[in-house]
Amino acid sequence: MENQGDTALALRARGLTKTYGSGGATVRAVDHVDLDIPEGVLTAVMGPSGSGKTTLVHLLAGLDRPDGGQVWVGDDEITAMKDKQLAKVRGRIIGFVFQGFNLLQTMTARENIVLPLRLNALPADDAWLDSLVEMLGIGRELERRPYEMSGGQQQRVAIARALITKPRIVLADEPTGNLDTHASAEILAHLRQSCRELGQSVVMVTHDPAAASYAGRVLLFADGKVAGHVTDPTPDAVLAGLDALAGVER
Numbered sequence: 601m602e603n604q605g606d607t608a609l610a611l612r613a614r615g616l617t618k619t620y621g622s623g624g625a626t627v628r629a630v631d632h633v634d635l636d637i638p639e640g641v642l643t644a645v646m647g648p649s650g651s652g653k654t655t656l657v658h659l660l661a662g663l664d665r666p667d668g669g670q671v672w673v674g675d676d677e678i679t680a681m682k683d684k685q686l687a688k689v690r691g692r693i694i695g696f697v698f699q700g701f702n703l704l705q706t707m708t709a710r711e712n713i714v715l716p717l718r719l720n721a722l723p724a725d726d727a728w729l730d731s732l733v734e735m736l737g738i739g740r741e742l743e744r745r746p747y748e749m750s751g752g753q754q755q756r757v758a759i760a761r762a763l764i765t766k767p768r769i770v771l772a773d774e775p776t777g778n779l780d781t782h783a784s785a786e787i788l789a790h791l792r793q794s795c796r797e798l799g800q801s802v803v804m805v806t807h808d809p810a811a812a813s814y815a816g817r818v819l820l821f822a823d824g825k826v827a828g829h830v831t832d833p834t835p836d837a838v839l840a841g842l843d844a845l846a847g848v849e850r
């Protein structure tokens with residue numbers, strides 16, 4: 601188990617377990633995971649396809665319920681909450697960027713972005729919306745619907761929607777998977793800066809060692825378990841960590 605000492609924690613998991621299927625065809629996607637995610641840090645989660653990264657971040661966000669174990673957001677145990685209370689925490693404290701974006705097709709980009717404010721009875725903040733739109737370069741897309749946008753444009757709208765409530769914690773499943781190097785770099789630099797300057801905590805699943813190198817810490821995930829971590833990662837150190845997981849000699 602990891603020990604973060606006295607560092608304040610954004611998220612904590614103990615014994616977190618999720619199994620899919622039944623009978624002989626069960627898959628333990630997340631297997632008794634203990635995890636401390638410090639506040640104010642950009643954390644990347646990397647590991648082979650099918651190792652359980654998406655399942656992990658869904659459990660940490662309370663989007664899915666585990667079969668065993670506990671998750672705390674700050675001091676509050678979300679695994680002990682009823683659905684209504686959990687929805688409130690999710691809406692106000694956590695922003696989530698889904699792998700498949702999950703934008704509503706009947707709404708424009710602008711309507712999608714501000715939806716979390718409406719759903720959680722939070723006030724509109726036009727200045728913050730404008731700065732997100734500028735940072736993400738989606739000014740021309742605002743009145744379009746998702747099916748009229750490219751994958752990369754939809755991804756940027758999904759990021760804006762996750763950030764519009766200024767959440768304390770952002771969980772993102774491959775947030776730059778559809779973006780070119782330049783756009784990725786800009787967004788990752790922004791996320792890193794809001795961790796450093798605003799104390800925001802970001803947990804990001806990525807397959808890209810260059811993206812992971814923006815993180816303060818990389819968790820290596822394999823077979824549903826934390827298999828190691830890399831602190832202050834460089835792309836080379838991340839690749840070496842992944843190779844070691846796969847048993848590749850360098």
Ligand SMILES: Nc1ncnc2c1ncn2[C@@H]1O[C@H](COP(=O)(O)OP(=O)(O)OP(=O)(O)O)[C@@H](O)[C@H]1O
Binds near residue numbers: 651
């Ligand atoms: N809804 C589901 N029903 C059944 N099995 C599932 C379900 N979701 C995930 N799994 C299985 O759980 C395991 C972990 O999947 P998960 O999507 O969490 O992995 P991942 O590391 O995010 O993969 P990738 O990098 O390919 O996105 C896989 O074996 C997957 O097939």
